[in-house]
Amino acid sequence: MSVASEMREMSVEALDDKMKALYQEAFNLRFQHATAQLENTSRIRQVRREIALIKTVIGERKAKEEV
Structure with missing residues (x-):
């Protein structure tokens, strides 16, 4: 199953939680870089x-x- 199809099956609340976690990870990655x-x-x-x-x-x- 592709990442897009997995995300389309997730609820909006779960997507929001995942997006917040990814924003935090992106911040940490930029800092490490x-x-x-x-x-x-x-x-x-x-x-x-x-x-x-x-x-x-x-x-x-x-x-x-x-x-």
Whole structure:
């Protein structure tokens, strides 16, 4: 199952919780990167894309509710 389909099955509350956790992780990754402690720099990109995917799924649900 893809990440997008898994997120589409999650509730909005669960998506919000996951997004908050990802924002915190992104902050920590940026801090580690700035202090040259980050080994896996590609994780920054992965986290950014997961946040974007969550925002997209939430937007799809809001658009669907308005119709």
